[in-house]
Amino acid sequence: MSALLNVDALRVAYPGRGFRAKPHEVLHGVSLAIAEGETLGVVGESGSGKTTIGRAVLGLVKPSGGRVLFRDKDITHVTPKQRRELAKDIQVVFQDPYTSLNPSMTVGDILSEPLVVQGQSDKDARARVGMLLDQVGLPADAIERLPREFSGGQRQRVAIARALAPKPKLIVCDEPVSALDLSTQARVLDLFVDIQRQTGVAYLFVSHDLTVVRHVSHRVSVVYKGDIVETGSAEQVTSEPEHPYTQRLLLAAPIADPLEQEKRRAERHRLMERHREQDLQAGAVRA
Numbered sequence: 001m002s003a004l005l006n007v008d009a010l011r012v013a014y015p016g017r018g019f020r021a022k023p024h025e026v027l028h029g030v031s032l033a034i035a036e037g038e039t040l041g042v043v044g045e046s047g048s049g050k051t052t053i054g055r056a057v058l059g060l061v062k063p064s065g066g067r068v069l070f071r072d073k074d075i076t077h078v079t080p081k082q083r084r085e086l087a088k089d090i091q092v093v094f095q096d097p098y099t100s101l102n103p104s105m106t107v108g109d110i111l112s113e114p115l116v117v118q119g120q121s122d123k124d125a126r127a128r129v130g131m132l133l134d135q136v137g138l139p140a141d142a143i144e145r146l147p148r149e150f151s152g153g154q155r156q157r158v159a160i161a162r163a164l165a166p167k168p169k170l171i172v173c174d175e176p177v178s179a180l181d182l183s184t185q186a187r188v189l190d191l192f193v194d195i196q197r198q199t200g201v202a203y204l205f206v207s208h209d210l211t212v213v214r215h216v217s218h219r220v221s222v223v224y225k226g227d228i229v230e231t232g233s234a235e236q237v238t239s240e241p242e243h244p245y246t247q248r249l250l251l252a253a254p255i256a257d258p259l260e261q262e263k264r265r266a267e268r269h270r271l272m273e274r275h276r277e278q279d280l281q282a283g284a285v286r287a
Helices: 050-058 080-086 107-117 122-135 140-144 152-164 182-199 210-216 234-239 244-252 258-286
Strands: 003-014 024-035 039-043 065-070 090-093 170-174 202-207 219-224 227-233
Touching: 003 050, 003 202, 024 039, 024 050, 024 065, 024 202, 024 227, 039 050, 039 210, 050 090, 050 170, 050 202, 090 152, 107 122, 107 140, 107 152, 122 140, 122 152, 152 182, 182 202, 182 210, 202 210, 210 219, 210 234, 210 244, 219 234, 219 244, 227 234, 227 244
Parallel strands: 039 202, 039 219, 090 170, 170 202
Antiparallel strands: 003 024, 003 065, 219 227
């Protein structure tokens, strides 16, 4: 498999709060790669920096260092016009399927708009919309309905269809199932897998849940406080993680057995204390 996306020593800093406050660096030289047709799961807790990686790839935040390469082309600091052209190849599915869709537009208009902008005729765009609705498992009459007429899972299917409309090579998936109930999550995750098999699209799949990324990913990278602390196959990282932080994430996943859950909670607490001590020691060395 050839390289599709390369993130090389990426740094991102946000402005500090208050007058003369120093910028706060949230990514400290992150590197990762995604091959064509591959899914890389990027997992971490809230504030770890995982979402910022996806936003940097999409051009929604400006890196303070490093590079983002797409098909060996540096897209780190492209112009707005070049970014719009990249949208044909790089798309996104956001967390909330309702706020990411225009509530005043029908599904047909939402899906056909980017195609018409790219120069397709209304007739060709509508034909493509019909194919997209079938691909994501929505009925043909959905084309005339508004987003509010659908369930959360159905709205996320519309969002996925919109991302697929221009036939992209890469889709950044930013917590795409975290707002859905568990049964709907499973169906939408299966849809992501089926679409990849059909189209060969690659995913940068961002999530806080190791169980979710295990379901869809070929490889997994774990982000902790702005650094990637572990990368490996989805099977290895989600079953036998090496880093204490990844072990904590795995132990945080709930299970049905209350006694086993209590053991997992105690083990997770032990790992948290151990990890906190390691962080303090590392900080003392840097000081």
